[in-house]
Amino acid sequence: MKKQIIILVIILVSSIGFSQDINGFLNKADVFFKTHVVNGKVAYSEIHKDQSDLNELLKIAEVVSVSKNDAKTYQAFWINAYNLSVIKGIIDNYPTQSPIDNAGFFDKTTYSLAGKNITLNDIEHKLLRAQFNDARFHFVLVCGAVGCPPLINKAYLPSTLDSQLEAQTVKAINGSFINVNAKKKRVQVSQIMEWYKEDFTMNGMDEIDFINKYITTKLEGKYKLSYFPYDWELNKQ
Template identity: 75%
Template sequence: MKKYILIIAFISTVFSAKAQDLTTFFKKADAFFKANVSNGKVAYDKIHANQAQLNEVLKIAENISVEKSDAKNYQAFWINAYNLSVIKGLIDKYPTKSPLDNAGFFDKTKHNIGGKNITLNDIEHKLLRGNFKEPRFHFVLVCGAVGCPPLISKAYLPNTLDAQLEAQTKKAINGSFIQVNSKKNRVQVSQIMEWYKEDFKTKEMDEIDFINKYRTEKLEGKWKLSYFPYNWTINKQ
C-alpha cells in the first residue's frame, strides 16, 4: 500500500511541476509581450540590445509538455511559442529587413521548444493546423512581417484564448486585412486566404461567408474576390 501511495505522490508531483512550468511560461511570455510590443509592432532594437528576457521565456518553453487533449493549454502554449520563436529567429539575424531575407526561416531553422527540435512551419502546420480545424489561428500566428495580422501586447492564455481568437479575427476582417470596393462589388483580401483557402471554406461556407461571419458591415450580394500582395517587411517599431 505504501508503494502505491509513493507512486501516486510522485505522479502528483510531476503533474504539479508541469502545471507550474506552464503557468510560469504564460506569465513570463505575457510580461515579454507587454514590454516589447506596441500597436502590433515589435521593439527589435530594444530586444537585440538586451536579449535576457526573451531567452528566459524560451528556456522555460524548452521542456514544457502539453497534451493536445488539453486543447486550450496546448493551443495557447504553441501560439505563444510560435510568436516568440519568430522574434528569436529575427533577433538572431538582426538587423534584417524581412524574415524572407533569411533562407529557411520558416522551414529549415530549428527551435528547441516543448521537448522538440522543430521549425516554425512544424508548429503552424503540424502541431496546430494539423490537430485542429481552426481558421482563427491565421489571425494570431504572426510571421514577423507587416502583412501579418498584428501581434498583441500580451500572451494568449488558455482561459481567454477563445475570446482572443475571436477578437483578433474580427480586428483583421474589419481592418487592413480586407480592401472593399463597394461600387464595383470587389473585395481584395490578404494572401493568407489564398494560401490557406481550404481553412476558410466548407461545404456550407465560402470565403465571403467567412468574412461576413466576422465583418461588421456585411458584404451583401455577389462579390468578386481577389488577393493583394503580402507585405514581408519586418514588423518593427
C-alpha cells in the same frame, strides 16, 4: 499500499511541475509582450540589445509539457511559442529587413520547444492546423511581417484563448486584412486567404461567407474576390 502512495506522490509532483512550467512560461510571456510590443509592432532593436528575457522564456519553453487532451493549454502554448520563436529568429539575424531575407527562416531553422526540435512551419501546419480545424489560427500566428495580422501585447492564455482568437479575427477582418469596394462589389483580401483557402472554405463555406461571419458591414450580393500582395517588410517599431 506503500507502492500506491509512492505512485500518487509521483503523479502529484509531476502535476505540480507541469503547472509551474506552463504557468511560469505564460506569465513571463505576458510580461514580455507587454514590454516589447506596441500597436502590433515589435521593439527588435531593444530586444537585440538585451536578449536575456527572451532567452529565459525560450529556456522555460524547452521543458514545458503540453498535451492535445488539454486543447486550450496546448494551443495557447504553441501560439505563444510560435510568436516568440519568430522574434528569436529575427533577433538571431538582426538587423534584417524581412523574415524571408533569411534562408530557411520558416522551414529549416529549428527551435527547442516542449521537448521537440521543431521549425516554425511544423508548429503552424503540423501541431496546430493539422490537429484543429480553426481558421482563426491565421490571425494569431504572427510571422514577423507587416502583412501578418498584428501581434497583441499580451500572451494567449488557456482561459481566454477562444475570446482572443475571436477578437483578433474580428480585428483583422475589419482592418487591413481586406479592402472592400461596395460600389463595384469587389473585395480584396490578404494572400493568407489564397494560400490557405481550404481553411476558409470548410463546412460548405466560401471566403465571402467567412468574411461575413466577422465583418461589421456585411457583403451583400455577389462580390468578386481578389488578393493583394503580401507585405513582407519587418513589423518593427
